[in-house]
Amino acid sequence: MDERISSLQSENRTYPPTPAFAAAANVDESAFDRARELGHVAFWEEQARRLAWDRQWHTAHEWSPATEAADGTLSVPAAGWFLGGRLNVAVNCVDRHVDAGDGERVALHFEGEPGDRRSITYAELQRQVSRAANALESLGIVAGDRVVVYLPVIPETIIITLAIARIGAVHSLVFGGFSAEALRFRVEDTGAKLLVTTDGQFRRGSAVPVKGIADDAVDGNPAVETVLVVKRTGDLTPEIPWTDGRDVWWHEVVDTASPEHAAQAFDAEHPLFIIYTSGTTGKPKGLVHTSGGYLTQTSWTHWAMFDSKPGDVYWCTADLAWVTAHTYEIYGPLSNGVTQVIYEGTPNTPTPTRHFEIIERYGVTTYYTAPTLIRTLMSWFPDGVPARFDLRSIRLLGTVGEAINPEAWVWFHENIGGGTAPIVDTWWQSETGAAIVAPLPGVTTLKPGSATRSLPGLSAKVVDGDGVEVPRGGGGFLVIDQTWPAMARTVWGNPERYRDAYWSRFASHGYFLAGDGAAYDDDGYIWLLGRIDDVINVSGHRLSTIEIESALVSHPGIAEAAVVGVPDATTGQAIAAFVIPSRNRPTERSTAIEDLDIDGWRGLGAELTDELRAHVAVAIGPIAKPRTVVVVPDLPKTRSGKIMRRLLVEAVSGDVAGDVTSLQDDSVLPRISAILRD
Template identity: 75%
Template sequence: MPASDASAPTITNLLTETRRYPAPDAFAAQANVTAADWSRADADPDSFWADAAARLDWVEPWHTVSSWDPVAEGPDGELSVPAAAWFAGGTLNVAVNCVDRHVASGNGDRIALYFEGEPGDRRAISYAELQREVSKAANALEALGIGQGDRVVIYLPVIPETIIATLAVARIGAIHSLVFGGFSAEALRFRVEDTGAKLLITSDGQYRRGRAVAVKGNADAAVDGVDSIEHVLVVRRTGDATPAIAWTPGRDVWWHDVVDTAPERHDAQAFDAETPLFIIYTSGTTGKPKGLVHTSGGYLTQASWSHWALFDAKPGDVYWCTADLAWVTAHTYEIYGPLSNGATQVIYEGTPNSPHTARHFEIIERYGVTTYYTAPTLIRTLMTWFPDGVPAGYDLSSIRLLGTVGEAINPEAWVWFHSQLGGGRAPIIDTWWQSETGAAVMAPVPGVSTLKPGSANRALPGLSTLIVDDDGKPVPFGEGGYLVIDRPGPALARTVWGDPERYRDSYWSRFWKQGYFFSGDGAKWDADGDIWVLGRVDDVINVSGHRLSTIEIESSLVAHPLVGEAGVVGVTDALTGQAIAAYVIPATRSAGQETEHPDYWLALRAELAELLRSHVAQAIGPIAKPRDVILVPDLPKTRSGKIMRRLLGDISDGRPLGDVTSLQDETVPARIEAIVVASARPTS
């Protein structure tokens, strides 16, 4: 029976977490959001979002806050495509709201960006300087023929020019699509062709894992023969470290030749609230990536308000979201949200262990970071690097708030994060949202919520989520089912670029009669009505009729002191239909050449597998006991930190691997496969 079989209406609740962390009194006394905001929003959602939108600068006011055309069945049985509009009639400029208005209000000297390059180079960019740089880039883009509605693909690392280019595209009413700088030429080409981009912005190279890597060749291969591309704009990042880059005269232009020499003043135009702002692609873990379209007024309203509310943004904060700028988290909580609120933030180009594993601690101390927002996979990695806690000598006392994003965080990782980086005092904002929603939908709110390790708590003010069965009926507290959004916010993606029917079919068709947006995730209620996300429905494992969450089994494994991280998948089993296979990264490991050989991992498996199987059976029940426990050096993850469990299932069942273009490290599956192949038989 496939893991996504919908015949069973609920997901079995296996794991119960009882630790609670009430909001600190001192934090509650000064928090931006109070409990009254929920009742206010529930009473009149449109009025609530109108107040949130009023935090921005509008050139023309809107006449209608929101409108919604739901899915309907036509005479021929065909379902219509839903359509939403927010702040109709209103006009604004997104970049002006993120930069110019702070300068105009007298905050031009405030630092907008502290940039830390992987090699150690640093820049501090004020809002006044950012305004000049964005204006110059906007003028340069217009000189290259880019105007309203044109698409610009940005293929850059985490450097200031990436944010400057993004804001410049928004400033002139064009549409940007950011692509992770480590993606292959094939993945980049798909996005260039799908958007019909006129301009690609890239770099000569980038610094990655301690060395300079040329990327211009990937960019050239991606645009070769693409008729829509008129220019490739190249930032000089690695210079003499990557000297042999190809150049196409007439098409390729240097950033320093056209942007640095452009006028510093640009008169920005206001655009309608529903003007498309960006296209962001889903990872493509199942099928062709979807280009989700986000618009200007509604997206910026929710991005700005939710950043201010969730991260309790205050003057003097130094905020750091560790996401790559191509990830939706960075769009909302590293570009548009923080900058619209006039925040000072850190951006870091490199990997967390370049040149040493404490690089993030060093950066936190150097800039006095107060808010640190990162992915559970990095937290679990830090746990394996520092099993005894943060090393002495690093001062992390500036941190007052922590956040997590990506997959649900395992409770033990949550507790480690809270005690080690948060000093046992900083609240953790465990956010649940998606590329599709554009901004956080569920999260505990600092100063209000009682924190529960591993729980996303409940929907934020102005939004609403439910857990339903296969018929769309809410399941009782204590049970699990499908996570749906019954009241989306203004940041929700409006469509899939060039394929509105796919938007309908992917998100709305399953529960169209109820009008629910289907997230694709499973979740459970606890007795208080708080929500625990259980991962993708497609990742649910069906063992002898029991639908089990991978997240809960992974969390039980991570709770064992010998386990650093785990990825759990369902594999084919003749007796039970599916069985559980657990891929485990040990909490500590030897360093050296022996770890490169499968025999090292097979020996570790022989030592630990039965111990860990018994641990899971004792922690959450015999039904969840893995059939296979495989010790591995790493797990296949997307750049956003999500484990690609599908690839682990492919390896276990001996199937060809599917799309791997979104992997952070494309060598990981082959190394895992070598360990599985070297194993004579499954552990029993």
């Protein structure tokens, strides 16, 4: 069955590493040679030795793929890495740096949304994590227990996460903006004994009560024995519901605990955390990640991709509940002894320059963020970063979450990176645990919009519907064709769903199906084409949403775009484009873009439709011209920066349903629906 995806757009701009960067880089071309020479298992054994192990493993890797029985049923695949090895993940992230004499190095620069700031050294982090570990044990939490963490981006979130890992419990972090219903599902599904939350949170300049949401989520759940509450907003949210005998204050049980804690080691396959997929369709899946393999790949890829060096100040902008932050904001940076920034608030609170201020204040050297934010910054600052901000500390940039449009890549490189900083465009997922496809900044010649190639010791391919690798220039399904240490081991409580979701489609080949479409260019670079479910079939042509969106964003009047397929009686599906105009977009009316009413947005759509259709026809081809162009003030996005295109399809049909709890701003969809209505 040929299910190739048409790849119509080309990108010829290239950015090789500068000689100075390449000469000082942590990793050179020999890493690829080494991985090929050793084989992927022995290569990852070599990287595992970067960590501190209490006991070495006896078996590097075991793998039982999904195989078909005589009755046609598939077995559930099972993987193990570094079996017999024992380590403590938190010790690897904190204690060993203190033991090495780096206790006075700053681990965390925290910036709160209201402007409060704290800097925490590795020695202080060790004391705080030890206090939290002692407090958890005093509350009856033991190895294997599940703890749900419902907190914003504050130091206590990292402290409690590391403390849970330190005692061998299993954490599940939940975005602090989720509803009680979404939180309840995760608490019940994990069977958590403890929920950690706050009295309130700061969101877009306001103090918002949170404890009541947490209470609703655990109401009637006998498994939850304790709710541990961090005082964050205090007198700004005074009416805090309280259940005596269940609720305890952080400052009363953690801050008063002993700062010394004797950590024990756990098996490499001991569960470390459960992270839930966003649930854009169906029930969210709780993916289980274990300790030794996950930390091995997480630590090495962070060190290699971000060229992590002493003295760097690293900032990953993700919310701590997302897998991006688990891997490249908690475990990766801390395992490498990095100084990093964490920021509680939104990018435009109180002004759209907040991120520039933070970069300048702390001397950020590595800035890792989502394409959505980059496109937003483009719309806020079409003429570039205001000259009053000094961003010269930046030496490396990174992107994550979805494919980045080439024009956004170039804007990021020139305006945030000063035209010199390489961009590490990473492809990976909650399921993969750590990066799979990404450039090495001292090795790889970059192309705007491409995550380039698989990292050393890893392998991804683009195949057709029969599992046959497509030729150069062809598109199809992105698969991972060999095992990797950070792979999710199962879906919590439902191993059959793990098999069916990821391994059944290409079981005869042993491929992991990522769920993304991709294409090779003539040099063998991988280009992400969007989720397979988002591919649009127009008159038999399977078109990539990402390519059409990139063409739209390349228009000077457009800051961001989302493309979806909608029913069409003639072509089967037609292309509907939702676009956000640039602030400098000239209009035929005097009203500023940000002040347009519903009729104004419709009118702007009428102005732009023919212009954008013609632009896409030139950039890609007439087959990719949108039938409909809708100009909107914003798009429905998750807090991790992904556009929820499924909601746009439902908005066109007038029937929005399903899980919308992961939306960053729940007011966006009603505004889009109002613009669509006659």
